[in-house]
Amino acid sequence: xxxxxxxxxxxxxxxxxxxxxxxxxxxxxxxxxxxxxxxxxxxxxxxxxxxxxxxxxxxxxxxxxxxxxxxxxxxxxxxxxxxxxxxxxxxxxxxxxxxxxxxxxxxxxxxxxxxxxxxxxxxxxxxxxxxxxxxxxxxxxxxxxxxxxxxxxxxxxxxxxxxxxxxxxxxxxxxxxxxxxxxxxxxxxxxxxxxxxxxxxxxxxxxxxxxxxxxxxxxxxxxxxxxxxxxxxxxxxxxxxxxxxxxxxxxxxxxxxxxxxxxxxxxxxxxxxxxxxxxxxxxxxxxxxxxxxxxxxxxxxxxxxxxxxxxxxxxxxxxxxxxxxxxxxxxxxxxxxxxxxxxxxxxxxxxxxxxxxxxxxxxxxxxxxxxxxxxx
Amino acid sequence: xxxxxxxxxxxxxxxxxxxxxxxxxxxxxxxxxxxxxxxxxxxxxxxxxxxxxxxxxxxxxxxxxxxxxxxxxxxxxxxxxxxxxxxxxxxxxxxxxxxxxxxxxxxxxxxxxxxxxxxxxxxxxxxxxxxxxxxxxxxxxxxxxxxxxxxxxxxxxxxxxxxxxxxxxxxxxxxxxxxxxxxxxxxxxxxxxxxxxxxxxxxxxxxxxxxxxxxxxxxxxxxxxxxxxxxxxxxxxxxxxxxxxxxxxxxxxxxxxxxxxxxxxxxxxxxxxxxxxxxxxxxxxxxxxxxxxxxxxxxxxxxxxxxxxxxxxxxxxxxxxxxxxxxxxxxxxxxxxxxxxxxxxxxxxxxxxxxxxxxxxxxxxxxxxxxxxxxxxxxxxxxxxxxxxxxxxxxxxxxxxxxxx
Numbered sequence: 001x002x003x004x005x006x007x008x009x010x011x012x013x014x015x016x017x018x019x020x021x022x023x024x025x026x027x028x029x030x031x032x033x034x035x036x037x038x039x040x041x042x043x044x045x046x047x048x049x050x051x052x053x054x055x056x057x058x059x060x061x062x063x064x065x066x067x068x069x070x071x072x073x074x075x076x077x078x079x080x081x082x083x084x085x086x087x088x089x090x091x092x093x094x095x096x097x098x099x100x101x102x103x104x105x106x107x108x109x110x111x112x113x114x115x116x117x118x119x120x121x122x123x124x125x126x127x128x129x130x131x132x133x134x135x136x137x138x139x140x141x142x143x144x145x146x147x148x149x150x151x152x153x154x155x156x157x158x159x160x161x162x163x164x165x166x167x168x169x170x171x172x173x174x175x176x177x178x179x180x181x182x183x184x185x186x187x188x189x190x191x192x193x194x195x196x197x198x199x200x201x202x203x204x205x206x207x208x209x210x211x212x213x214x215x216x217x218x219x220x221x222x223x224x225x226x227x228x229x230x231x232x233x234x235x236x237x238x239x240x241x242x243x244x245x246x247x248x249x250x251x252x253x254x255x256x257x258x259x260x261x262x263x264x265x266x267x268x269x270x271x272x273x274x275x276x277x278x279x280x281x282x283x284x285x286x287x288x289x290x291x292x293x294x295x296x297x298x299x300x301x302x303x304x305x306x307x308x309x310x311x312x313x314x315x316x317x318x319x320x321x322x323x324x325x326x327x328x329x330x331x332x333x334x335x336x337x338x339x340x341x342x343x344x345x346x347x348x349x350x351x352x353x354x355x356x357x358x359x360x361x362x363x364x365x366x367x368x369x370x371x372x373x374x375x376x
Numbered sequence: 377x378x379x380x381x382x383x384x385x386x387x388x389x390x391x392x393x394x395x396x397x398x399x400x401x402x403x404x405x406x407x408x409x410x411x412x413x414x415x416x417x418x419x420x421x422x423x424x425x426x427x428x429x430x431x432x433x434x435x436x437x438x439x440x441x442x443x444x445x446x447x448x449x450x451x452x453x454x455x456x457x458x459x460x461x462x463x464x465x466x467x468x469x470x471x472x473x474x475x476x477x478x479x480x481x482x483x484x485x486x487x488x489x490x491x492x493x494x495x496x497x498x499x500x501x502x503x504x505x506x507x508x509x510x511x512x513x514x515x516x517x518x519x520x521x522x523x524x525x526x527x528x529x530x531x532x533x534x535x536x537x538x539x540x541x542x543x544x545x546x547x548x549x550x551x552x553x554x555x556x557x558x559x560x561x562x563x564x565x566x567x568x569x570x571x572x573x574x575x576x577x578x579x580x581x582x583x584x585x586x587x588x589x590x591x592x593x594x595x596x597x598x599x600x601x602x603x604x605x606x607x608x609x610x611x612x613x614x615x616x617x618x619x620x621x622x623x624x625x626x627x628x629x630x631x632x633x634x635x636x637x638x639x640x641x642x643x644x645x646x647x648x649x650x651x652x653x654x655x656x657x658x659x660x661x662x663x664x665x666x667x668x669x670x671x672x673x674x675x676x677x678x679x680x681x682x683x684x685x686x687x688x689x690x691x692x693x694x695x696x697x698x699x700x701x702x703x704x705x706x707x708x709x710x711x712x713x714x715x716x717x718x719x720x721x722x723x724x725x726x727x728x729x730x731x732x733x734x735x736x737x738x739x740x741x742x743x744x745x746x747x748x749x750x751x752x753x754x755x756x757x758x759x760x761x762x763x764x765x766x767x768x769x770x771x772x773x774x775x776x777x778x779x780x781x
Contacts, residue, residue, distance in 0.1 A: 205533060207526035239749040240522040240668070243661060271623045271754060 075115035082106040120156040154184040191221025195229040227255040261285035262292040307348035398765045400773045416733035437689040440544035445494035446553040447693040448590035450712045491589035502554035521668040528747035538679040545676035592712045603707040605638030619758035624660040703761045734764030
């Protein structure tokens with residue numbers, strides 16, 4: 001009976017491991033990983049890291065896993081391995097649940113090895129969801145954070161700021177972020193913190209200070225990490241320097257920041273008078289069902305006299321407003337404000353053969369006859 | 377927490393809030409405009425009570441608003457000198473004709489020397505400013521415009537009055553006028569070649585003369601030339617009484633080049649190169665800068681006049697220059713002669729008031745609820761140098777205005 005039960009367990013375990021695709025199939029190419037390692041200023045190389053990644057990946061979910069991390073690895077090296085996966089996630093804008101598990105495993109291992117960053121992150125993960133953790137865990141997490149905070153550990157200061165931000169305590173968040181910057185002001189993470197501070201000042205509003213922070217943010221951190229800084233900075237420059245604003249907004253759009261599509265579309269259409277380009281931006285926004293982008297697309301079609309596209313766009317908008325009630329006020333406002341354009345649209349049928357009567361009624365006052373058609 | 381930046385006027389879903397024209401047809405209609413346009417009323421009040429005045433002497437003018445040294449003279453000293461010599465008993469009668477011309481020549485040479493020296497001082501102070509703020513003079517103007525827009529947004533939310541920017545209007549104007557220094561090498565070369573005939577050359581070719589060395593005659597020639605470019609202004613292309621939004625990129629290339637040439641922002645050869653290459657961006661950006669310069673200068677002056685507690689005084693030279701730059705005059709009008717009489721001065725002041733009231737009514741600059749861009753749209757060039765009324769105020773319609781004061 002016992003042997004049968006253990007056999008069942010083994011089978012179950014093996015079947016779960018089978019669900020995970022083989023590591024070599026999912027892990028990115030050597031070149032990309034090496035680039036990420038270079039960005040992270042790591043002393044380790046791909047050949048050294050790959051077997052470690054693979055063994056941890058293969059042992060995921062097993063309680064009896066042996067120590068797969070070589071003795072030569074320091075806690076910070078394990079954190080770098082975690083950061084590589086994190087960067088990969090940001091860059092590819094996709095998440096793989098197995099890699100998330102791998103990230104968590106690496107973080108736990110780094111914490112066990114005494115990495116303060118990992119300890120801080122784990123402790124804050126516990127505090128974020130106290131109901132999912134036991135009271136002892138929560139109390140222990142608080143103690144750890146207190147200790148780290150007293151040590152002026154930069155990441156803990158940032159995480160405390162994030163925590164205050166999440167609970168709408170912006171004043172405290174600002175203080176924690178400023179303290180973080182006293183200890184660390186030239187790293188990727190500082191770039192992110194500058195971005196957060198910028199948003200704070202933007203909302204206050206203290207726009208001069210916000211501009212300074214956003215500029216610092218985009219100069220320190222890679223674009224994918226601080227896309228909001230690009231977007232907000234573009235907003236700041238929109239009145240004084242639309243050319244610069246466009247370039248910043250394009251950077252944000254390049255990272256798939258959906259709010260930027262409609263702004264770029266309107267900017268191209270109404271300011272730079274580049275209707276073709278504006279249509280492209282609107283089309284991207286329309287794929288995400290942004291109602292403003294539909295309106296912009298309609299306008300640009302009318303300006304370019306692409307009547308059939310404008311008609312199609314209006315029809316899609318009507319269907320969208322029917323299906324989604326929240327879009328209805330915008331649709332109604334659109335109908336009211338574009339009354340003259342919609343009337344003009346009726347004159348331009350996409351298929352004149354079908355609507356020949358309509359054309360005849362609108363283009364001539366009297367029907368064409370043999371006598372008067374050539375005016376001879 | 378507020379959302380500091382509202383939806384822009386370039387979003388086609390919203391049209392900008394447009395202020396109404398000032399009516400000059402008769403006194404009653406002007407009175408109505410005074411009631412509906414609080415900015416016009418505030419400006420009128422400031423002028424009537426003497427809180428805003430035009431002065432001849434720079435010492436009596438507001439120190440932070442004027443830069444007389446960078447502007448040309450209003451009256452040629454010929455009559456004054458001749459009269460002095462005629463009335464001088466110490467000079468023998470037989471010597472007077474020669475003395476008159478000798479003194480006039482001396483005065484003209486002195487004027488050129490002072491003008492050149494002032495050009496140097498203006499350049500020096502502009503350099504000092506750009507070193508203090510770490511940017512080139514041209515970029516500093518753009519920075520100031522950005523500061524102004526930031527301040528407008530903040531003031532709208534916090535409901536505050538405008539506060540001074542990092543430089544005052546006098547300094548800002550000197551930053552703009554320092555480019556006249558580039559004319560000096562050519563001017564010296566001409567002096568070496570033509571010596572005492574230089575004034576004649578300057579009269580024939582006034583554009584080679586640094587701005588603050590211009591004689592009133594040469595100034596008149598240039599102002600007539602400048603008035604010719606009014607037809608290129610974007611509002612002239614629209615068939616509407618109140619101009620609708622037009623971005624710098626919507627203005628035809630030929631008009632952009634013409635306007636930039638008229639404001640001396642590009643040289644002839646550059647204009648030819650741009651026209652041949654069809655490169656719009658650089659030219660449209662220059663037009664944007666010109667438009668921003670006007671907006672900023674209006675902001676400096678009007679915010680001071682409307683919000684200052686004490687007396688605000690600008691010199692007659694600054695008045696003439698402001699009217700000239702904004703093209704608020706008719707071809708053939710002698711601005712210097714107008715500024716030399718009380719009625720003429722009043723006419724020029726009221727032209728500026730009507731222009732400002734139309735542009736700035738309802739903006740944060742005069743205590744309104746909108747920023748300038750919200751009211752008119754981002755860099756709206758259709759209101760560039762728009763007089764604010766259907767016709768420019770003249771001596772006939774001035775009585776409709778004066779009746780109300």
